[in-house]
Amino acid sequence: MSDLNTTMVNEYRSNFLKEVEANVEEGRWVKMCMQCGVCSGSCPLGPAWEHPPQEIFMMIRAGKRDEVLKSESMWMCTSCYNCIVRCPRELPITHIMHGLANYAHRLGLAPKMNPTRRFAKIFWDNIVKSGRVNEIELSLRLYFMDGFKNGVEKAWSMKDIGLGMLKARRLNPLGFVTHKGCKDTKGIHRMLKKAREIEDRRKGFAA
Amino acid sequence: MADVVATNETIVVIGGGISGMTAAVEAAETGKDVILLERAPSLGGRVSQLYKYFPKLCHPTCGMEINLRRLRGNRRIKVLTLAEVQKVTGEAGNYQVTATLHPRFVNENCTACGACAEAVTAEIDNPFDYGLSRMKAAYLPFTMAHPQRYVIDPSLIGTEEAQKAKDACRYDAIDLDMKPETVTFSAGAIIWATGWRPYDAAKIQPYGYDRYANVITSVEFERLADTRGPTGGRILRPSDGKEAKNVAFIQCAGSRDRNHLTHCSRICCMASLKQTTYMRERFGDDAQSSIYYIDIRAIDRFEDFYQKVQADSTVKFIKSKVANITEDEATGDVILHGVDTEGYHRYDNRHDLCVLAVGMEPSVDVRRIADVAVDASGFIEVNGPNGAIFGAGCAANALDVNRSVQSATASVLRAVQVVNRVAKAEG
Numbered sequence: 001m002s003d004l005n006t007t008m009v010n011e012y013r014s015n016f017l018k019e020v021e022a023n024v025e026e027g028r029w030v031k032m033c034m035q036c037g038v039c040s041g042s043c044p045l046g047p048a049w050e051h052p053p054q055e056i057f058m059m060i061r062a063g064k065r066d067e068v069l070k071s072e073s074m075w076m077c078t079s080c081y082n083c084i085v086r087c088p089r090e091l092p093i094t095h096i097m098h099g100l101a102n103y104a105h106r107l108g109l110a111p112k113m114n115p116t117r118r119f120a121k122i123f124w125d126n127i128v129k130s131g132r133v134n135e136i137e138l139s140l141r142l143y144f145m146d147g148f149k150n151g152v153e154k155a156w157s158m159k160d161i162g163l164g165m166l167k168a169r170r171l172n173p174l175g176f177v178t179h180k181g182c183k184d185t186k187g188i189h190r191m192l193k194k195a196r197e198i199e200d201r202r203k204g205f206a207a
Numbered sequence: 208m209a210d211v212v213a214t215n216e217t218i219v220v221i222g223g224g225i226s227g228m229t230a231a232v233e234a235a236e237t238g239k240d241v242i243l244l245e246r247a248p249s250l251g252g253r254v255s256q257l258y259k260y261f262p263k264l265c266h267p268t269c270g271m272e273i274n275l276r277r278l279r280g281n282r283r284i285k286v287l288t289l290a291e292v293q294k295v296t297g298e299a300g301n302y303q304v305t306a307t308l309h310p311r312f313v314n315e316n317c318t319a320c321g322a323c324a325e326a327v328t329a330e331i332d333n334p335f336d337y338g339l340s341r342m343k344a345a346y347l348p349f350t351m352a353h354p355q356r357y358v359i360d361p362s363l364i365g366t367e368e369a370q371k372a373k374d375a376c377r378y379d380a381i382d383l384d385m386k387p388e389t390v391t392f393s394a395g396a397i398i399w400a401t402g403w404r405p406y407d408a409a410k411i412q413p414y415g416y417d418r419y420a421n422v423i424t425s426v427e428f429e430r431l432a433d434t435r436g437p438t439g440g441r442i443l444r445p446s447d448g449k450e451a452k453n454v455a456f457i458q459c460a461g462s463r464d465r466n467h468l469t470h471c472s473r474i475c476c477m478a479s480l481k482q483t484t485y486m487r488e489r490f491g492d493d494a495q496s497s498i499y500y501i502d503i504r505a506i507d508r509f510e511d512f513y514q515k516v517q518a519d520s521t522v523k524f525i526k527s528k529v530a531n532i533t534e535d536e537a538t539g540d541v542i543l544h545g546v547d548t549e550g551y552h553r554y555d556n557r558h559d560l561c562v563l564a565v566g567m568e569p570s571v572d573v574r575r576i577a578d579v580a581v582d583a584s585g586f587i588e589v590n591g592p593n594g595a596i597f598g599a600g601c602a603a604n605a606l607d608v609n610r611s612v613q614s615a616t617a618s619v620l621r622a623v624q625v626v627n628r629v630a631k632a633e634g
C-alpha cells in the first residue's frame with residue numbers, strides 16, 4: 001500500500017465519509033443520499049455490480065473503507081447518466097463513481113487487474129505522450145495487454161469490425177508512422193504537471 | 208348577479224371543496240356574510256371523488272352531508288358555482304374579487320329530472336371519473352351534487368342536440384343564450400381554499416403512465432373502487448377489463464423528488480394503505496397488494512392504521528423506489544424493475560396493475576391571481592405578509608381532510624377578526 005494511503009488512514013481514522021467528502025470528486029454529496037434505490041435499479045449494467053451505487057453510499061457512511069476502495073463496482077460505470085437523471089436528490093452519481101475509482105487508484109488500492117482501470121491507464125499514457133490519441137497504438141496495446149496469444153485471439157475475433165473501420169477510413173493502419181502529435185507537446189506536459197500539482201494541493205495529496 | 212350584495216364586511220371564500228365549505232359555514236355561523244365561489248358546477252371538491260375516507264373508512268358523503276345541511280340552512284351564505292376567480296386586488300378590509308361566471312345553460316327551474324340527458328346522444332369525458340368514463344353532454348356532475356342542477360356542456364351549444372335538450376325539458380329550465388359574465392365583489396377578508404390537483408403522472412417518464420394502459424394514478428384507483436364509479440366498484444384494469452388482483456402501489460410518484468415536486472405530499476402513503484383495504488374488500492385472501500416505498504409516512508395517529516395494514520398477509524411492503532416500468536405486450540401486465548434497500552436485491556416484478564401514488568400540488572398558480580406569498584411548492588404561506596388573504600386546506604399545504612378542516616377553521620378565526628375591525632372602524 002502506498003504512503004498516501006497510510007497518510008489518509010491516519011488523518012481520517014474512523015471517518016471514511018469525511019475522507020470521501022474531502023478527497024473524492026463530488027464526494028460531499030454522499031450524505032444527501034436517501035437510500036431510495038433508483039440509481040441501482042436504473043443502471044444498465046446493474047446486475048454486473050457487486051455493490052450498486054446506493055449500497056456504495058451506505059458503505060461509505062458505514063465506514064467500510066477497504067471494501068469500497070478495493071471494490072470493482074465503481075469501475076463498472078459507463079457514464080450513461082441514467083442514475084443522475086433519475087436521482088430524486090440530484091446526486092451526481094456518475095461523477096462520484098469516477099471520483100471514487102480515481103481516488104482508489106491514487107491510493108494504490110484499486111484492483112490491479114480491473115480492465116477499466118487498465119484501459120484508462122493505457123489511454124492516459126497514450127494521449128499524454130503526444131497530446132493526441134494514436135488510435136492504432138491504443139487498440140493494439142489494449143488487445144495485447146494480456147499477452148501475445150490472447151491479443152491475437154482478440155484481434156482475430158474483432159477482425160470484421162476492424163476491416164469495416166479501415167474501409168470506412170475510421171482507422172489508419174499506418175498510424176504508427178504517420179501519427180502526428182500536437183505542436184507543443186512540451187507545453188502540454190507542463191500544463192498537465194501544473195494541473196496535477198493544483199489538484200494534489202487542493203486534495204491534500206501533496207507530499 | 209344583481210342579487211349578490213358584498214361589502215367590506217363580507218368574507219369571500221374561494222373554492223368549495225371540504226375546506227371552503229367548512230370555512231363558509233363556520234364564518235356564517237359566527238354571523239358574517241359569506242360569498243362562496245366554486246369553479247366547478249357543484250360543491251365538494253376532490254373529497255367527493257374518493258371511495259372512502261381514511262382513517263375511519265366511511266364514505267365521503269357522510270361528512271359532506273352535514274356540511275351541506277349547515278350550508279343550505281344558512282341565509283348568510285351565497286354560493287356561486289361555475290364561478291372561477293381570476294383576480295384579487297386591494298388590501299385587508301378592502302378587497303376586490305373578480306370572477307368569471309361560466310354559463311351552465313340551466314337555470315333554477317331545474318328539478319334534476321334528467322330528461323335533457325336522455326334526449327341528447329353526444330358524450331364527453333367524465334371529469335368526475337378522471338376521464339375513466341364517458342357521460343352525456345347534458346349531465347349532473349355526480350349523484351350527490353350540490354346544487355342538484357344539470358349542466359349543458361358548452362360543446363353542445365349551437366348544435367341540434369342542444370335544442371333537443373331544451374325541447375325535452377318540461378320546466379323551462381334550459382337557457383341556451385346564457386353568456387359568460389365577469390363580476391366583481393367587495394370583501395374585507397378572503398379565505399383561499401382552491402385546493403390541490405394530482406401531479407401530472409405522464410411527467411414521470413420511466414413509469415410510462417402515458418404509454419401503458421395498466422399504469423394508473425391513485426385518484427383513478429379511487430374511482431375504480433367506488434361502487435358509483437365507472438366499473439361499479441369492480442377493480443378492473445383498463446387494458447382488458449380483467450380483475451386486477453395483483454396490484455403494485457408506487458409511493459412518492461412525483462413527490463420528494465427534485466425533478467418533480469420537492470415536498471412530501473403527506474397523504475399518499477395513507478391513501479395507498481387505505482387502497483389495500485379496497486383490495487381486501489373485493490378479493491379477500493386472493494388480493495395481492497405490494498407497496499413500493501422509500502419510507503412510509505403515516506403521520507401521528509395514523510400509525511395504528513399502518514400497523515393494521517402491516518398485519519394483513521395480503522399486503523407486501525418493498526422498500527425501494529421503483530426505477531422503471533416495462534409492459535409485457537402479450538398480456539398487458541406491467542413489470543416493475545428496481546433494487547430493494549433491504550439487502551440490495553434486484554427485482555423484476557410482474558403485476559396486473561400499477562397504481563402511482565401521485566403527489567399533490569396547488570390547483571392554481573395563486574400568484575397569477577393575487578399578490579400573496581407562497582412557498583417553494585406554490586402553497587400559500589400561512590404566516591406570510593398576505594394582508595387578510597388566508598390560505599385554507601390544500602391551498603396552503605398537502606393535507607388530509609381532518610387537517611384541511613382544522614386549517615379552514617383557523618383561517619375563519621383570522622378572517623372574522625379582520626371584518627370585525629372593519630365593522631368597528633365604520634361604526
Ligand SMILES: Cc1cc2nc3c(=O)[nH]c(=O)nc-3n(C[C@H](O)[C@H](O)[C@H](O)COP(=O)(O)OP(=O)(O)OC[C@H]3O[C@@H](n4cnc5c(N)ncnc54)[C@H](O)[C@@H]3O)c2cc1C
Pocket residue numbers: 221222223224225226227244245246247250251252253254257259260261262290291292293400401402403404425426429474478481567570571599600601602606607608609611
Ligand atoms: C388518492 C388520494 C386519496 C385521498 N384519500 C383521503 C382520505 O381517505 N382521507 C383524507 O382525510 N384525505 C384524503 N385525501 C386528501 C383529500 O383529498 C384532501 O385533504 C381534500 O381534498 C382537501 O380539500 P380542499 O377543500 O382543501 O381541496 P379540494 O378538494 O381540491 O377543493 C378545492 C376546490 O376549489 C375549487 N377551485 C379551484 N380553483 C378555483 C378558482 N380559481 N376559483 C374558484 N374555485 C376554485 C375546486 O374546483 C375545488 O372544488 C386523499 C388524497 C388523494 C390524492
Ligand code: SF4
Pocket residue numbers: 032033034035036037038039040053054057086087088089090091093
Ligand atoms: S437515486 Fe439518489 S437518493 Fe436514491 S439511492 Fe441513488 S443516490 Fe441515493
Ligand code: SF4
Pocket residue numbers: 458459460462463470471472473474475476477502503504564566
Ligand atoms: S406521503 Fe408517503 S408517498 Fe407521499 S410523498 Fe410522503 S413519503 Fe412519499
